[in-house]
Amino acid sequence: MASTLEDHSDPGTGASDAGAPVIGEGQKLSLSLWLQLMKCTKEIEAGVGGRLRKVHRQSLARFDVLSQLHRFGGDWAAVGEISSRVMTSSGNITALVDRMVAEDLIERRASPDDRRSHQLRMTGTGRAVFDEMTADHARWVDDALDGIDDVDKQRLIALLIDVRRAFEETKSESHIAQAAPGETR
């Protein structure tokens, strides 16, 4: 779902808005960037995800699971490995895997090494479905970004990698003093 699709960068004039939330000048730019990032991702995601759903009757979540399994090239992969790579909770991956197993897209077995662990692998059917989805997915994404020239795409990629690195650093810096309710700084 969309999130924060509101430009808070204008805290308002104050007219008829006595207790308006106070947003600092320095935060406005960050909020505008976050808003654009969110809108851009959600809009394209809705487009590509909607087509994936309509054409292949599969969700982006399932496509992600298959994509990650594909990287293991036919080998078994631990459930935890997949769930962390697709950025979903352990509880969610269990249900997702259940449904994908029921549809014969993937198969699950107990790990031979660690009896706590389970492993996943694509089935032949899963591989076929994945290949079909992959081709369409790549074309749809490329279509969505059609109007952007290669130089701008490369600039964007570099900037987004910077943002992710900066965010990771922020997290690791603040990991000692975990946020208490109401105060983060």
Add this chain to the structure above:
Amino acid sequence: MASTLEDHSDPGTGASDAGAPVIGEGQKLSLSLWLQLMKCTKEIEAGVGGRLRKVHRQSLARFDVLSQLHRFGGDWAAVGEISSRVMTSSGNITALVDRMVAEDLIERRASPDDRRSHQLRMTGTGRAVFDEMTADHARWVDDALDGIDDVDKQRLIALLIDVRRAFEETKSESHIAQAAPGETR
């Protein structure tokens, strides 16, 4: 949830991968950009959304609904207006609104003008919760983007607006020939 968190830009060597999906050279760059866009958004969303959930016991979806209602400054807003602005389905907004009404964050009434339509407004409680969330949200987003300088933020904003505009144009161009299963071009 995360999506497409797999870099398809390398279609592989072909070794032990006979039927590998074919991805054109020109699509690789688009896929890399899409991957970074997705990862960047999802990672920050997980951080900010997780804190919002933990600290304020509210989802980003609810924050979005309150944000949109806030723009109406105390006036009633049509349910459809809100659902389209937060980019969610009519079915979802009904359930979301039900829960928010039950928690006294917002109130709902039949529209006086159009008897098909319903309207929403923040309650005093909702406004108070929104104000608290807004301050934290702005700070968390700013923290997440702490390491990026203002010039790069502005570059990113401009580029993302370009991407959204390009995507909208693509959609309106292809709206006549809607994609049939398996063939989009």
Add this chain to the structure above:
DNA sequence: TGTAAATATTTTATATATTAATTAAATATC
């Protein structure tokens, strides 16, 4: 060795999301 702690996954409860079908009312058209 025995016990505590950590790890991997599942289960449970619930929230959030989609699509399709339904209901009700407004609008268009003849």
Add this chain to the structure above:
DNA sequence: GATATTTAATTAATATATAAAATATTTACA
């Protein structure tokens, strides 16, 4: 004015997501 179409929202069925608790197993270590 009667009928068909469109519009607005809800309902129903189901998928996807989270957090918290439970289960089972491995690892650490006194």
